[in-house]
Amino acid sequence: MKKEVFSQIIHDVHASVAPEYGDIAYNGFVRPNTLEHWNYIRNVKNPISKLVLSYMPNRLFTLLDAGCGNGQLFHLYTELGAKAIVGIDFGKTMLKEAQKRASLSKMCFIPILGRLEDLAFIQDDAFQLVNFYGVIEHLPDPFVVLKELERVIAPGGMIIFSVPRKASLAWLTYALFCPSLESMMHRRPIIQRLKHKMTLYRFFRNDEIERMIGSLSGMDLLSRIPVAYGGMVGVIPSRPLRELAFRGRYAALDMWNLFFKYLGFIPAGEYIAMRKKVRS
Numbered sequence: 001m002k003k004e005v006f007s008q009i010i011h012d013v014h015a016s017v018a019p020e021y022g023d024i025a026y027n028g029f030v031r032p033n034t035l036e037h038w039n040y041i042r043n044v045k046n047p048i049s050k051l052v053l054s055y056m057p058n059r060l061f062t063l064l065d066a067g068c069g070n071g072q073l074f075h076l077y078t079e080l081g082a083k084a085i086v087g088i089d090f091g092k093t094m095l096k097e098a099q100k101r102a103s104l105s106k107m108c109f110i111p112i113l114g115r116l117e118d119l120a121f122i123q124d125d126a127f128q129l130v131n132f133y134g135v136i137e138h139l140p141d142p143f144v145v146l147k148e149l150e151r152v153i154a155p156g157g158m159i160i161f162s163v164p165r166k167a168s169l170a171w172l173t174y175a176l177f178c179p180s181l182e183s184m185m186h187r188r189p190i191i192q193r194l195k196h197k198m199t200l201y202r203f204f205r206n207d208e209i210e211r212m213i214g215s216l217s218g219m220d221l222l223s224r225i226p227v228a229y230g231g232m233v234g235v236i237p238s239r240p241l242r243e244l245a246f247r248g249r250y251a252a253l254d255m256w257n258l259f260f261k262y263l264g265f266i267p268a269g270e271y272i273a274m275r276k277k278v279r280s
């Protein structure tokens with residue numbers, strides 16, 4: 001599939017769900033005892049907080065949220081010390097939603113409508129922290145974007161990115177159950193849908209992830225944390241059905257994850273934190 005077609009589909013699918021995308025309501029509140037709550041606490045809040053609190057010596061930082069979507073993570077990052085957030089996304093409707101969130105919480109937010117592949121307008125070493133969550137799997141060429149993000153991070157600054165892993169439970173369930181992103185937009189033959197499904201939401205082998213880490217030659221690896229976000233929770237594709245199936249039994253998901261980890265698997269993917277080397 002051509003890169004432009006790929007990007008257009010990714011854009012349209014996200015635009016169609018812009019207001020309701022994600023787990024976190026506008027005021028940062030998540031209804032307790034829901035699947036969203038489980039997912040947010042275990043797979044978003046805890047790992048991101050751990051990484052920021054462990055590795056960001058400066059508690060007041062400028063954040064670049066690369067592929068910020070509707071800004072569902074702004075609240076968390078503000079709590080963790082972001083004093084200003086620049087959000088880049090190629091979705092106009094997503095950015096509008098992000099602006100709504102930011103103004104409700106009176107955050108200092110600069111929205112930029114643009115492609116992550118074209119960051120030439122941002123000067124080198126501009127940000128202390130880059131959040132790059134839930135985006136890499138939608139990019140035709142993740143390496144180009146990672147390299148650009150490395151450039152705009154200040155020496156001593158940090159990137160946190162998430163990567164879905166192949167041979168994980170999420171990968172299996174996504175392949176088997178989740179509807180193709182493209183099939184939500186157009187009706188296509190089943191074989192084509194299966195093929196596009198695996199290319200539009202990509203999972204990466206461990207050696208591919210290691211290549212990503214290695215490609216950021218100006219950065220040191222700080223931490224890799226396995227998580228169970230996204231696809232794993234999407235085992236049951238319809239939200240009301242998911243709610244019904246899991247109602248009140250989210251602890252079972254923890255057990256399932258533990259069991260999976262015990263067998264040596266990664267439940268869904270990883271957070272990767274890296275720090276830019278300080279030039280001497």
Ligand SMILES: C[S@@+](CC[C@H](N)C(=O)[O-])C[C@H]1O[C@@H](n2cnc3c(N)ncnc32)[C@H](O)[C@@H]1O
Nearest residue numbers: 014067068069072089090091094115116133134
């Ligand atoms: C799955 S959403 C994640 C949003 C946000 N990071 C979050 O965690 O809530 C992916 C976002 O990346 C944006 N995106 C995907 N490819 C992009 C690109 N090449 N340039 C800019 N934004 C892109 C989409 O519009 C979408 O808002």
